[in-house]
Every structure is written in structure tokens, then in C-alpha cells.
Amino acid sequence: MHPRPKIMLMAAALGAVGLAAGACGGGAVNDTSGAAAGGSGLTRNCPDNGTTGLTDTTIKLGLSQPLSGPYVSVGGQLYGMQAYFGYINSQGGIKGPDGKRRKVELVYKDDAYTATKAKANVDQLINRDKVFALLGQFGTAGNLAARPVIAQQCVPSLFATTGAPELANPKYPWAIAGSISYMVEGRILGKYVRDTTPNATVAVLEQDDDLGKAYRQGFDQAIAGSGVKVVKTETFEASDPDVKNQITTLAATKADLYFNISSGLTGLQALNHVHESGWKPQVIQVSQLPTPLLNKLQPGAGDKLILGTTGQDFTNPEVVRNSAEYQLYLQWLRRTPGADKIDPISASLGWTQGRLFDWTVQHAKSMDRAGVMESARNLDYTGPTFTLPGIKIRTTPGDPHLLEGLRFHRFDRGKGHLVPFGEVIDIDGQVKYEAVTG
Amino acid sequence: MNKTTNRILWAVLLGALVLAPFFVGTVEISAFQKVIYLSVAVMSLNVLTGFNGQASIGHSAFMGIAAYFTALAVQSHGWSYWAALPASVLVAALVGAAAGVPALRIRGMNLALVTLGLAMVFPQLPVRFTEETGGTQGMILDESLGAPAFLAVSDVAWRYWVLLTLAVLAFWLVRNTRASRLGRSIIAIRDQPIAAHTAGVNVAATKISVFAVSAGMAGLAGWMFTVTNQFVSPSDFTVLVSINLLLGMAVGGSGTLLGPVIGAAFLHYVPDAVTATGIDPVLTPVLYGLVLILVVYFLPGGAAGGLAQLAKRFSTARKPSPPAGEPARPVSQLTSSTPNP
Numbered sequence: 001m002h003p004r005p006k007i008m009l010m011a012a013a014l015g016a017v018g019l020a021a022g023a024c025g026g027g028a029v030n031d032t033s034g035a036a037a038g039g040s041g042l043t044r045n046c047p048d049n050g051t052t053g054l055t056d057t058t059i060k061l062g063l064s065q066p067l068s069g070p071y072v073s074v075g076g077q078l079y080g081m082q083a084y085f086g087y088i089n090s091q092g093g094i095k096g097p098d099g100k101r102r103k104v105e106l107v108y109k110d111d112a113y114t115a116t117k118a119k120a121n122v123d124q125l126i127n128r129d130k131v132f133a134l135l136g137q138f139g140t141a142g143n144l145a146a147r148p149v150i151a152q153q154c155v156p157s158l159f160a161t162t163g164a165p166e167l168a169n170p171k172y173p174w175a176i177a178g179s180i181s182y183m184v185e186g187r188i189l190g191k192y193v194r195d196t197t198p199n200a201t202v203a204v205l206e207q208d209d210d211l212g213k214a215y216r217q218g219f220d221q222a223i224a225g226s227g228v229k230v231v232k233t234e235t236f237e238a239s240d241p242d243v244k245n246q247i248t249t250l251a252a253t254k255a256d257l258y259f260n261i262s263s264g265l266t267g268l269q270a271l272n273h274v275h276e277s278g279w280k281p282q283v284i285q286v287s288q289l290p291t292p293l294l295n296k297l298q299p300g301a302g303d304k305l306i307l308g309t310t311g312q313d314f315t316n317p318e319v320v321r322n323s324a325e326y327q328l329y330l331q332w333l334r335r336t337p338g339a340d341k342i343d344p345i346s347a348s349l350g351w352t353q354g355r356l357f358d359w360t361v362q363h364a365k366s367m368d369r370a371g372v373m374e375s376a377r378n379l380d381y382t383g384p385t386f387t388l389p390g391i392k393i394r395t396t397p398g399d400p401h402l403l404e405g406l407r408f409h410r411f412d413r414g415k416g417h418l419v420p421f422g423e424v425i426d427i428d429g430q431v432k433y434e435a436v437t438g
Numbered sequence: 439m440n441k442t443t444n445r446i447l448w449a450v451l452l453g454a455l456v457l458a459p460f461f462v463g464t465v466e467i468s469a470f471q472k473v474i475y476l477s478v479a480v481m482s483l484n485v486l487t488g489f490n491g492q493a494s495i496g497h498s499a500f501m502g503i504a505a506y507f508t509a510l511a512v513q514s515h516g517w518s519y520w521a522a523l524p525a526s527v528l529v530a531a532l533v534g535a536a537a538g539v540p541a542l543r544i545r546g547m548n549l550a551l552v553t554l555g556l557a558m559v560f561p562q563l564p565v566r567f568t569e570e571t572g573g574t575q576g577m578i579l580d581e582s583l584g585a586p587a588f589l590a591v592s593d594v595a596w597r598y599w600v601l602l603t604l605a606v607l608a609f610w611l612v613r614n615t616r617a618s619r620l621g622r623s624i625i626a627i628r629d630q631p632i633a634a635h636t637a638g639v640n641v642a643a644t645k646i647s648v649f650a651v652s653a654g655m656a657g658l659a660g661w662m663f664t665v666t667n668q669f670v671s672p673s674d675f676t677v678l679v680s681i682n683l684l685l686g687m688a689v690g691g692s693g694t695l696l697g698p699v700i701g702a703a704f705l706h707y708v709p710d711a712v713t714a715t716g717i718d719p720v721l722t723p724v725l726y727g728l729v730l731i732l733v734v735y736f737l738p739g740g741a742a743g744g745l746a747q748l749a750k751r752f753s754t755a756r757k758p759s760p761p762a763g764e765p766a767r768p769v770s771q772l773t774s775s776t777p778n779p
Contacts, residue, residue, distance in 0.1 A: 028467040029459040029595040067719035068709075069678075110709065110719040115576050115671040116663075120468065128465045141576045145669045148578065164575065209565050209573045238574070239562060338718070 042173055043370045046154035050368035053132025059094065059102040061357070062109075062125030064146075065138035065161070069112035073346075077136055077161060078108055079339040080350025083332040084358075094358050096367040104354075107131055111142060118142030119149065126153050133158055133372060136178065136353040140164040140210070143175065150174050156373040158360065159353045159402065165214050168400050168433040176376050176395065178353055180310050180403040182214035182286075183434065188308055188406045188425050189215075189284055190222025193257060199227035203255035203281070205246055205270055207262050208235040214436045215261045215286055231255050236262070243270050251277035263288030268296060275301035282306070287406075290345075291315045291418060294411050302413055308406030308425070309418070311386050314345050316417040325384040352386055356393075356402075359383055390424035404428045455602055459595035467598050468666070469706060474601045475662035476702035478608055480686040481695075482655030485612060487684075488692030489621070490648045491628030492541055495680045496553030499560035500653040502675030504530040504660030506564060509577050509670045514570065519583045519665055527657040534653020538646040557680045561672035576671025583665050601662050608655060613695055624648055685726060689733050691740020700741040704729075 043050075053060040066075045085104040088094055093103040107129045111118040118139065125131045126149060133156040137143050140162040150157045151172050159178030160167060163185070167177035193200060202223075206212040212235070220230075232253045234246035243262070247270055250258065258281040262270050267289045274283070275298055285307040292315065294302055312319050312326075320326055329351045333339050339347065356379075361367075364375035377400055381393035391405035405426030409418035459467050479501055486492050504526035511517040511525065540552050564571035571577055585596030615621045623644055626634035635641050664670055682705055690701025708729075712722050737744040 027458070027460045027462050027595075028464040028598070029591050067713070068722045072720055110713050110722075112709075114673050116667045116669060116674050119667060119669060120472070123468060124465050127463070141574060141671045141673060144575050144578060145667070145671065148668070166575070209568055210575045213568070237562060237565060 042373055043154060046370075049153065050370055051132075052130050052369075054102070054367065056100055057093070057102055058105055059096075059361075060105045060107060060129070060131045061133055061135045062107045062122070062129060062131035063134060063136055063138070064109045064111045064118045064121035064125065064142065065136070066113040067108070067110035069114075071113035074113075075138065076342040076347035077138070077350035077353065078347075079333065079336050079342045080329070080347035080352075081136060081354050082106060082350070083329060083336045083339065083347075084351045084354025086336060087328070087332045088354065088358060094361050096361055097364050097371065098367045100367075106135075111138075113139055113142070115139070115141035115145040119145040122146035123149050126150070126155050131155070133357075133369065135159060135357050136161050136350060137175075138162075140166075143167060143177075147172050147175060154369060154373075156369055156376060158372075158376050159356050161349065161353075163214075164210070165434060165436055168431075169435075170400075170433055173377070173397075173400075174373060176400050176402065178349075178356070178402060180287075180406070181218075181401055181431070182211055183218035183436070184401060184404050184427070184431055185287060185308065185406065186215035186218025186220075187222045187431075188218075188404075188427060189259070189286070190219040190228075191425060191427070192308070192408060193219075193284065194223050194226045194228050197228070197256060197282070200256040200282075201229050201231045201253070202257040202259055202284075203250040203253045204230055204233040204259040205243065205250060205262055206233055206235050207266075208237055210436050211263075212261045217434075217436055219259065230259075236266070238266070240266070244273050246270075247273035247277060250274075251279035254279060255281055257282045257284060259284045261286050264293070268293055271301045271305065272298050280304065291411075291416075295413075295416050297413070299413065302411045305411045306408050307411070307418075308408050310388060310391055310403050310406060312388055313409070313418045313420075314348065314386070316415075323386070325386065328384075329386075348386055355383060355385070356381060388420075388424065390426065392426055392428045394428055396429070399429055399431055400433075401428075401431050404431055452606065456599070459591075459598055464592075464594050467594050471598050471601050471662070471666040473699075473702045473706050474598075474605045475659045475666060476683075476686065476705055477698045478605050478662060479656055479659035480683050480690065480698035480701045480705075481609065481612060482652045482659060483683050483687050484692055484694075484698055485655060486648060486652035487687065488694070488697075489616065489628065490624050490645065490652075492538075492645065492649065493546060493550040494553040494652070495550050495677065495684070496537060496556035497653075497656045497683050498675045498677060498679035499553075499556045500530045500534055500656035501660035501663060501679070502560050502670075502672075503533055504657030505663045505670045505675065506571065506577075506660075508661050508664040509579055510570065512581055512664075513577060513579045519581075519661075523658075523661050526661045527654045530657025530660060531650045531654030534656070535646055535650035537653065538649025541645055541649060542642050554677065554680075557677040561676050564670075564672045572671075574672060576669055576673075579664065579668040582668055597665055601665065604658065604662070608658060609695055620644075685730055687740075688730055689740055691737075691742030691744075694740070694742040694746075696745070697740050697742035704741075 065078060066072050085106055089103040093101040095101050107125060109121040111121050135158050137157050137160040143160050143162050144166060151174055154174055157175040160175060161179060162177055163179040163182045165181045165183040167175055206216055232250055234250055236243045236246055243266060258274055260267060260270055260283060283305040285305050287307055287309050291313060314320050314326060329348060330344060333344055359381050360375045360379060361372055364371040377395055377397045379395045387393060388407045391403060393402060395402055405424050407420050407424045408422050409420050412419045458470060483494060483497050486494055507526040507529050508522040511522040512519055537553060537556055541549050565573050582593060583597050584593045585591050623634060623639040626639060627641055627644055631641060686701030686705045689704045691697030709722050712725060713719050733740060
């Protein structure tokens with residue numbers, strides 16, 4: 001019809017020319033990043049790039065997290081992290097095992113909470129920006145999507161912001177989570193129920209995805225073999241507009257306990273419905289319902305609610321006053337550009353991640369990627385912290401879970417904050433990696 | 439601009455694209471792959487909206503269906519990517535044909551709403567079948583589309599060439615169809631459905647076929663997505679993706695061949711550029727909105743239409759000027775370049 005195929009031929013000819021000349025080119029066509037190199041243990045099959053991103057005076061870190069889009073509100077950690085690095089850089093930088101102090105340069109990219117964008121960002125951070133390590137990499141799906149890139153290039157991805165149990169998978173030793181695993185939290189909640197009410201009946205509302213399943217799996221493990229019995233489970237989709245039907249069904253069981261595996265506004269809604277139904281169970285709440293939201297509950301709806309947390313409750317002015325670390329944090333957060341529109345409590349996570357990174361580098365045996373990763377997998381942090389006293393911040397190569405303890409709190413509606421009770425329950429060292437099977 | 443210059447320009451562009459892996463690094467080539475699958479996705483929408491005048495906010499779902507089909511076939515059922523290619527395109531096309539049926543009775547905004555439903559429901563499906571699909575965490579594919587050993591090129595470059603070839607084929611097909619009898623009926627349905635019907639065009643069959651072909655092309659983009667990312671998750675196929683494709687089409691220029699490429703480049707590079715300039719990324723959607731308003735107002739034919747106008751001015755400056763008062767036509771009015779039946 002038209003002589004357009006000639007163009008294709010021309011293009012093909014050009015391609016052939018290129019192929020013939022390919023051997024001497026330096027572009028993607030000769031990319032050998034997938035090729036295996038020598039080494040043992042952690043560094044087996046790693047390319048020879050252990051000190052990429054380091055100079056004698058600087059260390060480059062990368063982070064991909066939502067900075068735009070519907071989940072932008074959860075991305076405050078960046079500002080907390082910048083506050084910490086502002087602070088430590090003013091002290092001359094982070095001291096490495098080689099005695100040198102290095103200032104931190106943080107390269108961050110927006111992924112709008114899209115996993116593939118997160119993966120592309122990590123690819124760029126590692127291969128173009130040449131960061132030494134990733135810190136506080138955000139979100140479960142984004143972490144899992146980027147995992148092959150991290151594993152292939154042997155780049156430490158430290159204290160990722162996710163509680164997915166999958167981050168502890170020993171097949172991928174270069175990534176480590178910073179939040180308590182949902183499954184571990186479920187297990188501690190289950191242990192508490194088993195210890196305090198050994199013959200209770202439980203009705204469960206469960207988010208029908210990997211998050212809900214991880215909580216439930218941990219809970220079921222803890223109550224197995226005891227007199228605690230789950231009498232009814234109702235599930236919902238994270239996008240469901242209402243969970244009233246599920247609550248009506250659960251309320252009909254008149255169970256002793258209600259296990260609320262729902263977060264955010266849905267969690268709030270469920271608790272209100274339980275209250276309206278006239279059912280008065282002891283409520284076991286997962287920790288994904290922050291205090292400012294709890295304060296929006298109908299009067300009476302949170303009266304019998306308990307939850308376990310790892311962090312101190314900084315909505316309580318007294319706790320803020322008594323924490324020198326938090327005061328220091330606030331002082332540096334105020335100097336961070338853009339941080340004025342961020343909720344300091346949610347941003348404080350970034351400060352913690354900065355602290356942990358600092359500690360990890362200081363305690364590394366060698367100043368390279370493998371040394372820092374080994375250090376992160378042999379961590380016993382005892383520095384200043386926002387974590388509740390008594391909860392160990394510890395990892396071992398066989399148990400990479402950073403946090404495995406909770407302290408239980410009651411919600412005090414009158415005061416508008418959480419009130420701790422009982423001792424910390426810490427199951428450090430008892431947790432092995434386990435896939436969520438659902 | 440005459441045909442020969444046009445052809446030379448396309449050939450140079452293609453040549454440069456084919457040779458790119460010899461000169462630029464892996465990160466850039468990965469980015470090019472994304473631009474390619476976005477181009478195909480925008481083109482698929484272009485076929486439906488730009489040429490046939492039917493609206494869809496459901497194309498993220500067609501992409502997602504093929505992407506997930508490929509992921510499940512390769513990861514869970516041991517298919518090769520090559521075997522999954524025709525199958526995933528076919529599945530997307532079938533769903534597209536089914537979605538096209540309501541288009542026979544409803545048009546415009548109402549049709550857009552029906553397809554919107556599709557786009558909103560799709561991301562729930564992988565979550566519903568978490569055991570098979572990994573749910574919200576997404577699904578990683580262990581297998582990659584590797585280069586044949588005898589070529590001795592990197593896998594990244596190979597995947598790029600595969601995607602480029604398929605995209606060129608798809609664009610070539612669209613171009614030739616547009617110039618054919620079928621293409622003229624498709625455009626006639628957009629401009630004058632009643633007249634087209636009177637002239638003997640089977641409006642119903644054509645509309646459904648266009649819907650199916652368009653969805654199939656979106657499916658091709660979905661296959662490319664999985665090949666490129668070796669990962670699928672529900673968040674990659676939200677209704678926002680559909681809206682971005684519409685934006686890409688508007689910015690690039692609907693009803694053209696070059697438009698989708700420009701639109702896709704816009705969608706991929708602008709958010710990065712925003713972060714790089716130090717503007718708060720929260721403002722990216724605002725910037726998108728602003729660009730969209732400006733484009734619709736000043737460049738109704740999109741960037742490609744604007745370029746064509748510009749080219750026309752240059753070429754007419756050298757030739758005897760056309761009769762006064764005849765405006766330069768945007769490329770989107772391609773109907774005028776084909777003789778009326």
C-alpha cells in the first residue's frame with residue numbers, strides 16, 4: 001500500500017549496524033549487573049560495589065515514599081529523617097568504624113504509593129544516584145516490588161516502613177523492616193488474651209487482605225491449644241464503605257471479646273457499630289488506629305478498648321515533657337523546611353530511623369555495604385528512643401525482627417490519650433520467619 | 439511538511455530509538471520501556487476516543503487484566519511470556535468487546551461512567567483472590583523475559599527491543615487501518631453516526647470491534663507492563679491510571695500517531711522533573727491540571743497537533759501561500775486528508 005515498510009528495513013539495518021558495533025559500546029546493552037560475582041554468606045553473588053555512595057566525608061542515602069497522591073499524609077517520616085540528619089550533620093556527621101565522620105546526603109523520590117513507581121525509584125536511586133543504602137523505604141508493596149533490585153545489587157534497605165512479615169524472609173537478607181510485624185503483633189495480642197482470659201469466646205472482624213491475614217495468623221498461633229475460642233469471623237474489603245452487617249452478625253454471638261482487625265476510619269466505624277448494637281465485649285484493637293482517631297469515637301464506644309503499642313504516646317503532654325529525645329527532635333524538626341505542615345508524631349518515625357541508621361553504622365565492623373548490613377542484622381540498640389522502655393530493639397541473623405514487644409494501653413476518652421497498664425510483653429528471639437498463608 | 443520529510447523524520451526517530459541501548463544506561467532504558475508501554479496504552483485509548491469518538495475511563499482495567507493474566511500464567515502456571523502475549527491480548531479484547539456492548543445504547547458521559555465502574559472494580563479483584571495474586575502486596579515474577587543467548591546482549595536491552603518492535607507494529611497497524619475503508623467508517627461514526635449508518639456502515643459491529651481492538655491494545659500495554667516490571671499490584675491499575683492515560687492523550691493530541699508518544703513521555707518524565715526542580719511533589723496533580731487546561735485552551739490538537747500546525751506554517755512559507763482565510767488544520771482532522779466516499 002505505502003512504502004512504509006522501507007522505514008522498518010532502514011531501522012532494522014541501523015539496528016544491525018549497532019549490534020555489530022555493540023561490543024565496544026558502554027550502554028545498557030552491555031549491562032552486566034545481573035552477573036554473579038564471588039563472595040560468601042551475605043555477599044555471595046554480589047557485584048563488587050560495597051563502598052558505592054561513600055566518600056571520606058559523605059554518605060548518600062536513598063528513600064522512595066509517597067510525597068503526592070491520596071496517601072501523601074502518611075509520608076511525614078521524610079521530615080523527621082531530615083531533622084535527624086540536620087542534627088547529626090551539625091555534629092560533624094555519623095562516625096563510622098573507620099573513625100571518619102560522614103555527613104548524610106538524603107536523596108528522596110516520590111512514588112505516590114504505587115509499587116511499580118517505588119521499584120523504578122529504587123532502581124534509579126541505586127543505579128543512577130548511586131546511594132550507599134536505602135532507609136525507611138515506605139509501604140509493603142513498594143518494598144516487595146523493589147526487593148529483587150535490592151537483592152541483586154546487594155544494597156542495604158534498612159528499617160523499612162512496613163510491618164509485613166515477608167520482610168523477614170531469609171531469602172532476602174538485604175532488607176530489614178523497621179516496624180513491628182503484623183504477625184508478631186497478632187501473636188502478642190493472642191498471648192495476652194490467652195493469659196488473661198483463658199476460656200474466652202472471641203468474635204473477629206478481619207480485613208480481607210494480607211494485612212488482616214497476618215494479624216489473624218499470629219493471633220491463632222498464640223491461642224492454639226488454649227480454651228480461647230474464635231466463635232465467628234467476619235471479613236470486609238479495605239474499600240467497603242460500611243461494615244454494619246458484619247458487626248450485626250458478630251454482635252449476635254455475644255462473644256466475650258471482639259478482635260478488631262481494621263484500621264483507619266473503618267476501624268472507627270466498626271467500634272461505633274459495636275457500641276450501638278448493645279453488645280459490650282472487651283475490645284482488642286490492632287495498633288493501626290492512632291489516638292487522634294480514637295478521640296473521634298462516639299462517647300462510650302472506646303470504653304472497653306485495649307491495644308498494644310511499641311511507641312510512647314506523645315499525644316500525652318506529660319510524656320512529651322519527660323522525653324529529652326522528643327524535645328531534641330521537635331527542636332530540629334522546627335528547623336526542617338516544610339515540616340511545619342506535618343504532624344510531629346507521625347514524622348517522628350523518620351527521626352527514629354535516622355537514629356537507628358547512625359547506631360548501625362557506628363557498630364558496623366567494616367565501612368561498606370556488607371559491614372553495615374551485618375550490623376543491622378546484629379543490632380542491640382540502647383540509645384535514646386521513642387520506643388517504650390522495656391521493649392528490646394534487637395535483631396539477630398536468625399531473627400531479623402527489630403521489635404517484638406508491646407505494652408498494653410487502655411484508651412482514656414476523658415483525657416484523650418492512652419493509659420498504659422501491666423508489663424511489657426516481649427517475645428524477642430521467639431519469632432521465626434513465616435509466610436502469610438491465609 | 440511533505441511526505442518524504444515526514445518519513446525521514448520517523449526513520450531517524452526509530453533509528454535513534456533502536457540504537458539507544460548502545461549509548462544510554464540501564465536506568466534510562468528502563469524508563470524508555472515505560473514510555474513505550476504508556477505510548478501503547480495511550481494509543482489504545484486514542485483508537486477508541488480519538489478515532490471513534492467513544493469515551494472510556496476503563497482502560498486501566500484492560501491493562502490490568504492482561505498484566506495480571508500474564509503474571510499468573512508465567513508465575514503460577516509456568517507459561518512463557520511469549521505464550522502469554524497473544525492470550526493476554528485476547529482476554530483483554532474479549533472483556534473489551536463485552537464492555538463495548540453498552541456503548542451501542544449510551545454515549546459520551548454515560549458511557550464514560552460505565553467504564554469508570556470497570557476501572558473502579560478491577561483493583562478489588564486481585565485483593566479478593568489474595569491467595570492467587572498476593573493481594574495488595576502485589577505479585578513478583580521470578581522469571582524474566584531474557585535475551586536469547588546467541589545474541590550476547592543484556593536482558594534489559596532485549597526487553598526494550600521486544601517492546602519497541604511490538605509498539606511499532608501496533609502503531610503501524612493503527613496507521614494503516616486509519617487509512618483503510620474500515621478506518622474511514624470508524625472516523626465517520628465519530629463525526630456523523632447517522633450519516634455513517636445511512637452510507638451503509640454497520641455502526642454496532644464497528645463500535646464493538648473498535649472497543650475490542652482498543653482493549654486488546656491496552657492489553658498489549660499490560661503485557662508490556664508485566665515484562666518491564668516483573669511485578670503487578672492493584673495500585674498499578676487504579677482509576678487514576680485511566681485518568682492519566684486520558685491526560686496523556688489530551689496533552690499529546692488525540693487522533694494522531696505522534697500524540698500518544700508525546701503524551702506518554704509527558705506522563706513519565708514530568709513527575710520526575712517536578713521533584714527534581716524542588717517544587718513540592720504534592721503539587722504534581724495541580725501542575726497536571728494546569729497543563730491540561732492550557733493545552734485544551736491553546737492547543738486543542740495537543741502537542742502533536744501544535745507541531746503539525748507549526749510544520750505546516752514552515753512549509754507553506756516556502757510555497758505559494760494558500761488562499762487567505764484558510765486556517766492550518768490540526769492533524770486531528772485527519773479525515774480531511776482522505777477523500778470522502
